[in-house]
Amino acid sequence: MTDPRTRALAALGEQTIELPSWAFGNSGTRFKVFGQPGVARDPFEKIEDAAQVHRYTGAAPRVSLHVPWDLVDDFGKLAAHAADLGVSIGAINSNLFQDDDYRLGSLTHPEKRVRDKAIAHHAQCVDVMRATGSTDLKLWLPDGTNYAGQDDLRARQDRLADSLQQVYALLDPGMRLLLEYKFYEPYFYAMDIPDWGTSLLHCLALGEQATVVLDTGHHAPGTNIEFIVMQLLRVGRLGAFDFNSRYYGDDDLIVGSADPFQLFRIMNEIVAADALRPDSGVNFMLDQCHNIEPKIPGQIRSVLNVQEATAKALLVDREALTAAQQSGDVLAAHGALTDAFATDVRPLLAELRESKGLDADPYAAYARSGHAERTARERVGGTQASWGA
Ligand code: LRH
Ligand code: MN
Ligand code: MN
Numbered sequence: 017m018t019d020p021r022t023r024a025l026a027a028l029g030e031q032t033i034e035l036p037s038w039a040f041g042n043s044g045t046r047f048k049v050f051g052q053p054g055v056a057r058d059p060f061e062k063i064e065d066a067a068q069v070h071r072y073t074g075a076a077p078r079v080s081l082h083v084p085w086d087l088v089d090d091f092g093k094l095a096a097h098a099a100d101l102g103v104s105i106g107a108i109n110s111n112l113f114q115d116d117d118y119r120l121g122s123l124t125h126p127e128k129r130v131r132d133k134a135i136a137h138h139a140q141c142v143d144v145m146r147a148t149g150s151t152d153l154k155l156w157l158p159d160g161t162n163y164a165g166q167d168d169l170r171a172r173q174d175r176l177a178d179s180l181q182q183v184y185a186l187l188d189p190g191m192r193l194l195l196e197y198k199f200y201e202p203y204f205y206a207m208d209i210p211d212w213g214t215s216l217l218h219c220l221a222l223g224e225q226a227t228v229v230l231d232t233g234h235h236a237p238g239t240n241i242e243f244i245v246m247q248l249l250r251v252g253r254l255g256a257f258d259f260n261s262r263y264y265g266d267d268d269l270i271v272g273s274a275d276p277f278q279l280f281r282i283m284n285e286i287v288a289a290d291a292l293r294p295d296s297g298v299n300f301m302l303d304q305c306h307n308i309e310p311k312i313p314g315q316i317r318s319v320l321n322v323q324e325a326t327a328k329a330l331l332v333d334r335e336a337l338t339a340a341q342q343s344g345d346v347l348a349a350h351g352a353l354t355d356a357f358a359t360d361v362r363p364l365l366a367e368l369r370e371s372k373g374l375d376a377d378p379y380a381a382y383a384r385s386g387h388a389e390r391t392a393r394e395r396v397g398g399t400q401a402s403w404g405a
Contacts, residue, residue, distance in 0.1 A: 021364065024330035027287075028368050030294050031326060033259075033319050034078040034106040034301040037086050040065040040312070043305040050308060054391035059086040060097055061395065067101035068312050068387055072378035073319045074369065078106035080154070080301055083141050085111070091147035098148075107152035107194060107256065107301065110141045112159070113202065121159040123179035124172040124208050131179050138183040145191060152256065152299060153187065154229060156196040160203025160210075172208050177221060184222045194255045194299070195219055196229035199236055201266060211235075212244050219253055227255025231303055232271070232282070233262040242281040249289040249298075257282075258303030259322060268305045270314060272321030279321065280357050283329035292326065310388065316379050320365070327361035 018026075040062040042051050056062040059081065066079040079098065088094050095105050112122035112134055120126060122134035141153055157176070161167050184193055197215040198207060209215050212228055219226035228248050232241060248254035261267065261274035272279045291298050300322065306314035333352050340348035366376035375381035382388075 020331055020333075024327055024364065025368055025371070027292055027330055028323060028327055028365070029372070031075060031292060031323065032078065032294065032300065033076050033322050034080055034299055035066045035069055035076050035315055035319075036080045036082075036301065036303050037062040037066065038082055039302065039304050039306060039315055041085075044307050052310065054388060054393075054395050055311065057395055059088050059094055062086070063094065063098050063103065064101060065312050065391075066315070067098070067103045068382060068385075069315045069319060070103050072375065072382045072385075073316060073323075074372050074374045075323060076315070076319050077103050079103055080107040080109060081105060081144070081148070081150075082109040083111060083137075083144055091144050095148040105148035105150045107154040107299065108141045108145050108148070108150050109154045109156070110138055112137070112155075112157060118158075120167070121172065121208070123157060123183075124159040124176045126167065126171075126175075131175060135179055135182045139186050142186045142188075142191070146188070151190060152192050152194050153183075154194040154196065154256070155183070156198065156229075156231075157207075157209045158198075158202050160207035161205050162203050163205055166205065169206060173214075176208055177218060180218055180222060180226075184226060187225055191225065192255060193219075193222065193226045194229045195226060196231055196234070196258065198231065198234040198266065212248065216248065216251070216253055227253045227297070229256045229258055230254065231258035231260070231266075232278075233258075233260045233266045233268060233303075237264075241278065242285045245282050245285045246289070249285065249291055252297070254291070254298050256299035256301050258301055259318070260302065260304045268303065270304060270306075270309075270321065271302060271318045272325055276321070276325065277357060279325040280328050281353075283322075283325045284332060284353065284356075287326070287329040287332070288334070292330075312382060312388070313379060316382055320378065323365055324361050327364055328356050328359055331359055331361070332356040 040056045042049050042055050044050055056065050063079055070076040098104055112118060117130050117133060123131055125131050195215045195218060197209045197211050199210045215228045219228055259271035261269040261271055263274055286292055302318050304318060337349060337352035340352060369376050
């Protein structure tokens with residue numbers, strides 16, 4: 017039997033985290049977007065910046081795209097550009113929230129013409145997947161209602177089920193539909209996919225290629241997120257995470273910054289279910305915006321935070337934990353988790369990076385590289401990420 021550190025190193029060496037393209041463009045709140053010097057101006061530059069995160073962390077080899085934010089003439093060229101830089105295209109995110117036709121909904125809209133338009137947008141996304149080699153179609157449904165009685169809640173679910181079936185039928189074998197939920201916003205009375213239960217019900221009705229996306233910022237305060245992780249893993253329907261941190265709403269802050277213990281508890285369920293394996297079907301993605309902090313270092317920090325939470329989860333003494341649980345020793349069982357959480361795993365991760373030929377401190381290595389200064393000089397007129405503007 018290998019020792020826990022060696023096993024942890026092996027598992028950490030295989031872990032990958034997917035980066036969102038929109039983290040590399042200017043972003044803000046509805047009050048103000050603060051432009052940053054050197055920010056990526058187009059999808060090609062966003063991928064260049066994502067590749068920097070991978071270069072220094074060695075753990076972020078994929079980039080999610082958002083259509084139409086990342087629309088280009090030739091997606092094959094974009095995928096080749098990514099491959100040249102040592103990364104690949106991850107999930108393709110559809111966009112159902114920025115069209116005047118969608119005021120009353122998209123896939124749930126009372127009018128068939130609008131639903132058909134929203135379905136057709138997914139056909140466009142599937143074409144992007146074919147051109148880029150992506151296997152995950154990620155759908156976040158912004159539909160909902162603001163007032164009781166505004167529309168028939170049940171009829172909206174029926175229309176949604178029908179529309180989703182048509183989207184699902186567009187998938188090739190080997191492609192997946194990742195269905196995200198969110199409890200509020202942009203509508204405030206009833207979202208049409210407000211929770212994991214609703215998302216799961218639709219996924220079960222669709223078939224095996226449909227799985228749930230858990231965005232850590234999309235729950236009511238106080239929700240036990242690791243319980244949801246465990247439950248979705250039990251039924252084999254946890255398709256992906258959108259990692260970020262929140263204090264209040266859908267804050268999209270750096271993952272692990274607000275509540276590192278929560279991130280550890282989530283990763284603990286992942287490790288306990290052996291879902292860290294690269295073939296587990298769980299895609300560990302980030303969904304964050306860096307409104308005031310620099311983008312690339314912000315993403316590097318996020319990757320390090322996920323790695324640290326994972327390392328701690330891997331160091332949980334599972335035998336001691338099970339023994340304490342079985343004997344009803346409440347405090348020893350809880351202590352098995354808190355001991356692991358209290359471990360300083362930074363030396364272990366430094367060792368991992370050095371064994372891969374990386375700098376032990378990716379954050380400092382990027383800062384020294386001169387990339388930020390070079391892009392600030394060379395890239396004039398950064399674009400807005402379109403989100404939260
Ligand atoms: C919605 C969301 C979803 C979008 C992304 C930009 O709040 O989490 O994943 O596609 O933000
Ligand atoms: Mn999300
Ligand atoms: Mn979100």
